[in-house]
Amino acid sequence: MIRIDNVSHRIGPAPILQDIDLTLPPSSVTALIGPNGAGKSTLLNLIGRLIPLQVGRISVDGHDVTATPSRQLAKVMAILGQTNHAGSRLRVRELVAFGRWPHHLGRARPEDHAAVEAALAQFDLAPLAERFLDEISGGQRQRAFLAMCIAQDTDWLLLDEPLNNLDMAHARALMARLHGLRAAGRGIVVVVHEVNYAAAWADHVVALKGGRVVAEGTPHQVLTPEVLGQLYDMEIRVTELDGRPLILHHV
Amino acid sequence: MRLALILGAALLPLSLASVMIGAASVDWANIASDPQAFLIVTASRVPRTVAVILTGAALAVAGVVMQQIVRNRFVEPGTVGTAEGAALGLLAVTVLAPAAPIWAKMLVASLGALAATAVFLALIRRLPPREVLLVPLVGLVLAGVLQAGVTFIGWQTDLLQYVGIWLMTGEFSGVIAGRYELLWIAAAAAALAWFAADQFAILGLGREAATGLGLNHEGVMRLGLLVVSVVTAMVMVSVGMVPFVGLVVPNIVARVMGDNLRASLPVVATGGAALVLACDLLARLVRYPYEVPVGTVLGILGSVLFLWLLHRAPSRG
Amino acid sequence: MAVFALVLLAASAAYLLWGIGGNWRFVLGLRAGKLAGMLVVGTSIAVATILFQTVSQNRILTPAIMGFDALYVLLQTALVAGLGVTGFAMLPVGAKFAAEVAVMALAAMALFGLLLGRGAQDVARMILTGVILGILFRSLAGFLARVMDPNAFAIVQAESFASFSRIDGALLPWAAGAAALAVTAAFRLSSRLDVMALGRPVAVSLGLRYEAMTFAALALVAVLVSVSTALVGPVTFFGLIVSGLAHSLICSARHTLLLPAAALIGGAILVIGQLVFERVLGLQSALSVVVEFTGGLFFLWLLLKGRIR
Numbered sequence: 001m002i003r004i005d006n007v008s009h010r011i012g013p014a015p016i017l018q019d020i021d022l023t024l025p026p027s028s029v030t031a032l033i034g035p036n037g038a039g040k041s042t043l044l045n046l047i048g049r050l051i052p053l054q055v056g057r058i059s060v061d062g063h064d065v066t067a068t069p070s071r072q073l074a075k076v077m078a079i080l081g082q083t084n085h086a087g088s089r090l091r092v093r094e095l096v097a098f099g100r101w102p103h104h105l106g107r108a109r110p111e112d113h114a115a116v117e118a119a120l121a122q123f124d125l126a127p128l129a130e131r132f133l134d135e136i137s138g139g140q141r142q143r144a145f146l147a148m149c150i151a152q153d154t155d156w157l158l159l160d161e162p163l164n165n166l167d168m169a170h171a172r173a174l175m176a177r178l179h180g181l182r183a184a185g186r187g188i189v190v191v192v193h194e195v196n197y198a199a200a201w202a203d204h205v206v207a208l209k210g211g212r213v214v215a216e217g218t219p220h221q222v223l224t225p226e227v228l229g230q231l232y233d234m235e236i237r238v239t240e241l242d243g244r245p246l247i248l249h250h251v
Numbered sequence: 252m253r254l255a256l257i258l259g260a261a262l263l264p265l266s267l268a269s270v271m272i273g274a275a276s277v278d279w280a281n282i283a284s285d286p287q288a289f290l291i292v293t294a295s296r297v298p299r300t301v302a303v304i305l306t307g308a309a310l311a312v313a314g315v316v317m318q319q320i321v322r323n324r325f326v327e328p329g330t331v332g333t334a335e336g337a338a339l340g341l342l343a344v345t346v347l348a349p350a351a352p353i354w355a356k357m358l359v360a361s362l363g364a365l366a367a368t369a370v371f372l373a374l375i376r377r378l379p380p381r382e383v384l385l386v387p388l389v390g391l392v393l394a395g396v397l398q399a400g401v402t403f404i405g406w407q408t409d410l411l412q413y414v415g416i417w418l419m420t421g422e423f424s425g426v427i428a429g430r431y432e433l434l435w436i437a438a439a440a441a442a443l444a445w446f447a448a449d450q451f452a453i454l455g456l457g458r459e460a461a462t463g464l465g466l467n468h469e470g471v472m473r474l475g476l477l478v479v480s481v482v483t484a485m486v487m488v489s490v491g492m493v494p495f496v497g498l499v500v501p502n503i504v505a506r507v508m509g510d511n512l513r514a515s516l517p518v519v520a521t522g523g524a525a526l527v528l529a530c531d532l533l534a535r536l537v538r539y540p541y542e543v544p545v546g547t548v549l550g551i552l553g554s555v556l557f558l559w560l561l562h563r564a565p566s567r568g
Numbered sequence: 569m570a571v572f573a574l575v576l577l578a579a580s581a582a583y584l585l586w587g588i589g590g591n592w593r594f595v596l597g598l599r600a601g602k603l604a605g606m607l608v609v610g611t612s613i614a615v616a617t618i619l620f621q622t623v624s625q626n627r628i629l630t631p632a633i634m635g636f637d638a639l640y641v642l643l644q645t646a647l648v649a650g651l652g653v654t655g656f657a658m659l660p661v662g663a664k665f666a667a668e669v670a671v672m673a674l675a676a677m678a679l680f681g682l683l684l685g686r687g688a689q690d691v692a693r694m695i696l697t698g699v700i701l702g703i704l705f706r707s708l709a710g711f712l713a714r715v716m717d718p719n720a721f722a723i724v725q726a727e728s729f730a731s732f733s734r735i736d737g738a739l740l741p742w743a744a745g746a747a748a749l750a751v752t753a754a755f756r757l758s759s760r761l762d763v764m765a766l767g768r769p770v771a772v773s774l775g776l777r778y779e780a781m782t783f784a785a786l787a788l789v790a791v792l793v794s795v796s797t798a799l800v801g802p803v804t805f806f807g808l809i810v811s812g813l814a815h816s817l818i819c820s821a822r823h824t825l826l827l828p829a830a831a832l833i834g835g836a837i838l839v840i841g842q843l844v845f846e847r848v849l850g851l852q853s854a855l856s857v858v859v860e861f862t863g864g865l866f867f868l869w870l871l872l873k874g875r876i877r
Contacts, residue, residue: 050459074465081459087322088455088510098453102465106449106513132509145460152464325696377872384692389871391699395804396864403857420710494703543714550707554700561697 001026002047002156002189007056009042009211016042017211020056024204026155026187029178031198033191033222034208035232040191041082041160043208047189048079048158060156074102077156078149082164092136092144093129096120099151119151122177138165146174156187163197175201199223199245207231219245254507258521262304265528269300272535294428302431303423303531303545304524305438306486307496311523312441312516313482314497317368319455319512320475321375323386324505325561327497328364328483331390334494335397336367337480337487338418342401346408353488357433360484367397368476384561421491421546423531430489437485440478441520447474448512455510493546495553496523502560572817572832579839580607604744605735606838609796610810612747614834615754616792617807618814618826622765623785624684626691627815628870630807634683634698636676636793637802638705643671644798645709649716662742669746669794676790677783684782702804735799743795750791751831757784758823765821803856805863810834812866 002024009017017039024030032040045051047058049065058065060077078099090098096119100112120126123143133141142165149157157178163171178188179201192198198205198219205222207215209231215222223245228236237248270292314327321331328334340363344356351359371393378385398419405414444451450471453461461468486493500522508515527545530552534543580603613632620631631637647668659667679701683694754761763776764785771778796803814830841855 045459048463050462070462070467071465074463079459079463081457081463087457088452089505090452090510094509094511095456098449098456098464101449101453148460149463374868374872382692384696385871388692388696388699389868391696392864392868392871396861396868399857399860399864403861406857538715541714543711547707547710547714550703551711554704554707557700558697558704561693561700 001061002187003057003059004043004047005057007043007046007053007058009039009046009051009054015211017046020211020213022206022213022216024187024189024206026061027182027185028203029182029188029190029201030204030206031190031192031202032206032208033195033198033231034214037210038208039211040208044079044158044160044189044191045081048077049073050079050081071102074152074154076154077158078152078154079158080145080149080160080162082160088133090133091130092125092133092147093120095133095144096125096147096151099148100153102152115151115153119147122150123147139167139170142166143170143174150181154186156189157181159188159190161191161193163192163194171197195223195228195247195249199247223247254504255518255521258518258525261525262521262528265525265532266300266304268532269303269528270296272532295426298428298431299423299426299531300528302426302434302490303528305431305434306423306490306493307524307527308520309434309437309441309482309523310486310493310496310527311500311519312444312497313479314523315501315512315516315519316444316451316475317479317497318501319451319510320472320479321372321386322455322457323383324502325384325387325498325557326390327495327501328368328479329492329494329497330387330394331371332367332393332397333364333371333479333483334487334492335394335401336370337361337364337484338401338414338492339363339367339397339404340484341418341488342404342408342410342414345410345413346404353433357436357484357488360488361480364480364483364487365476367393368480372476418487419492419546420544421486421493421549422534422542422544423490424542424544426490433485433489437482440481440485444475444478445513445516445520447471448516451475452510452512491544491546493527493549495549495557496527499553499556499560500526503556572829572836576832576836576839579836579843601737601740602735602842603839605740605799606842607835608740608744608747609735609799610834610836610838611751611831612792612796613803613807614810614814614830615751615827616789616796617811618823618830619754619761619785619792620789620807621811622761622823623782623789624694625765625767627811628691628808628867629695629698630805630811631789631793632802632804632807633695633702633867634680635702635705636680636789637797637804638702638709639675639679640668640672640794640797641802642705642709642712643675644668645712645716647671649712661738665739665742665746665794665798668798669791672794673787673790676793677786680786681783684786739798743799746791747795750788750795751827754785754788755824755827757781758827761785761823762821765823800856804860805867806834806837806859808867808870809859809863810837812870813837 002022004020004022004024007017007020008015020043032043034040042051046053047060047065049070053066060073063073063076065073093116097108097112097116099119100108100115104112120129123146125140125143125147128136128140128144133144136144142162146159146162149159159178162174166174175197178190182188182203190202202219205215205217205219206213207222207227214231215227223238225236225238228238228247228249232249234249237251239246239248310328317326317328317331317333318324337360340360341356343363344351344359348355371390374389374393375386378389401414401419402411405411450466453464453466454468454471454475458468461471501519504515504519504522508518527549530548531545534545534548537543617630620634621627621629683697760776760781763771763774764778764781766774768778810830810833813833814826817833818825818829820826838855841859845855845858
């Protein structure tokens with residue numbers, strides 16, 4: 001469980017997040033939605049201790065993100081940022097192998113190698129394993145970074161807009177994999193831009209606007225015309241498909 | 252792996268040649284019985300060869316480390332002001348405390364190198380992130396500005412010859428036993444980098460990915476800074492500035508092997524040693540028995556290679 | 569503009585007359601020579617920089633940054649190496665200088681015409697290339713000097729940084745003459761340079777012979793850089809300072825105004841600077857170092873501000 005108590009964040013004079021109180025349930029997929037500038041990425045980065053906490057408290061499975069050593073936190077949660085440009089010239093397998101680093105700190109054991117192979121297989125990266133990162137497409141690179149997070153083998157996965165560079169087939173496949181991971185007991189927090197992915201796959205949805213929580217709950221509770229209209233300042237029709245909301249934001 | 256073997260194999264004949272070639276003629280047949288010949292070999296030739304190998308290896312490794320902490324391929328301690336910072340430190344010590352022991356000079360030079368590199372790192376934080384080539388440019392300009400400072404102090408304190416001949420143009424002709432041992436410290440710093448190879452490689456993935464993997468980002472940066480500064484300072488104190496090794500060798504190795512440092516650092520070190528050894532041989536032979544400074548030879552070769560690296564089409568598999 | 573002229577005039581007078589003491593005929597002659605030298609150098613660098621920036625369409629590039637003066641030193645050294653030390657030294661000053669300038673103009677047109685033609689888009693890559701070329705030329709010059717005469721580091725050291733206070737009197741008339749010709753030519757081309765500054769597509773559509781103009785401008789730049797480097801040595805960042813000041817003080821892009829203004833500013837900085845350093849501070853050769861230092865900082869500031877476009 002991730003507990004977020006009374007968290008606020010400012011950059012200079014600008015308030016980015018204000019008085020956020022949330023409890024994110026374990027073993028489920030939580031989606032953070034909201035318009036641009038709502039503070040979704042900032043909140044995710046605060047949970048993942050990528051940005052120092054200014055006000056409030058965040059704990060992940062009982063570990064306070066400010067007090068717990070970073071290396072220990074790396075075994076509890078894996079975070080994937082929005083921009084993953086290949087500054088380093090690494091082979092795909094080498095990148096995924098770095099996901100095991102918090103566990104073996106340089107001395108890889110057989111179980112580490114096995115985890116790497118499993119992660120590569122999960123994301124259809126086996127044929128690309130020996131290729132360099134700067135020689136594959138943006139979508140393939142995204143999958144490589146995701147495989148690295150999976151190999152890190154943590155209870156929590158924090159993903160900031162992971163679907164951005166993926167084509168439709170891979171985007172859907174990723175959401176299906178995340179669902180599978182959640183079935184296996186992991187907790188997943190995803191920032192998504194396209195609300196229908198949240199509608200179709202999330203167990204828990206948090207809607208942010210202007211740095212505040214506007215709504216929180218199941219997809220049916222949050223993804224209603226009223227809430228969405230308030231969130232995105234537009235009239236949106238919502239229908240249903242296979243027991244899940246379907247948001248017709250594009251018509 | 253093949254590259255490592257090739258380079259390692261090249262080192263052996265190069266080292267042998269280095270020991271055998273020199274201004275004084277050595278009668279190899281009588282080496283055991285002739286004390287003069289023996290002295291030349293043990294006091295001059297072998298130490299020089301060892302110094303060249305250590306310098307080449309350490310500088311190449313320092314180049315890789317700098318490239319990882321800056322996250323840019325086109326930087327190395329000789330082109331971003333680190334060497335000039337060490338020179339400023341050395342000048343300060345020579346002017347203010349000329350009788351200071353060697354370890355004090357070492358320390359001040361290292362601090363100078365550290366300060367200059369820290370300034371460089373602070374400057375590039377303000378650059379737009381996607382402008383890859385601005386980083387080496389800022390480094391070169393900073394080096395130029397610091398160089399102007401070095402020249403000014405040298406002029407004012409009448410140390411210009413010291414600066415020009417001993418410091419800014421690296422050469423190995425002054426190396427004899429007892430005058431190069433500091434380079435072992437440089438080698439130790441480079442070895443330290445190898446022990447932390449994985450951490451430097453993760454650093455190259457970016458601040459966020461590194462923190463996400465639990466790496467102490469600031470700590471590893473400081474370690475990298477320390478390694479780079481110590482290596483540069485030791486080389487400057489012992490032989491002067493040897494440019495471009497830390498730039499071209501890591502880039503060429505990365506083209507073939509990538510940035511997995513645990514595997515590539517030994518290759519980089521061997522490659523650096525081989526390159527500087529080859530250049531030193533060339534420097535000794537081109538106008539035998541006189542010597543051209545190896546810094547000049549590398550200045551030519553290095554800048555040509557740098558231009559090639561700058562303008563080649565990126566490798567797309 | 570009139571202000572600059574007055575400032576320069578005042579500074580020149582001060583330089584000539586300050587603290588003149590007893591043997592004033594001799595001292596006046598000496599100072600007049602140095603003053604003339606500084607004016608020639610200031611004008612040459614200023615005009616060369618403005619020209620180059622028009623051709624390269626960028627206010628952060630200068631011929632010195634791109635390695636022009638290092639190329640000159642290299643060619644000078646190579647000519648000595650090629651013709652033999654004594655043989656070359658026997659040539660009269662004028663002929664020697666003319667030979668150097670001619671070779672420099674050809675080399676500059678070839679090298680930098682190529683560079684500017686192809687790489688005009690990626691400015692950062694161009695600047696970096698120029699800086700590296702500068703290092704390459706300096707290293708080659710040092711290498712040649714060493715190969716020619718193993719004790720040549722004294723010669724090499726003398727060439728590697730500039731001093732505004734020791735200007736070769738014999739060379740001055742020739743250098744001044746060449747500079748005068750080049751500056752006049754540049755001034756005559758002012759209106760075409762204005763069109764060139766609009767960019768290649770617009771200039772071509774307006775009927776300008778763009779490539780020919782580029783080569784002509786580069787040749788003039790080469791002559792002017794030869795003049796200044798032959799007189800005082802390589803000065804990397806002076807042109808940048810002068811150009812920056814000229815553009816900000818003259819709110820116009822017209823070369824008929826820019827060129828004279830830059831020349832006056834360049835001369836004024838040198839004369840005032842040397843005045844201050846020589847007379848007030850008593851530091852003979854510090855001006856070039858201070859100029860380099862300040863200019864370098866200015867360049868860094870431009871880079872960091874993102875003025876690279």
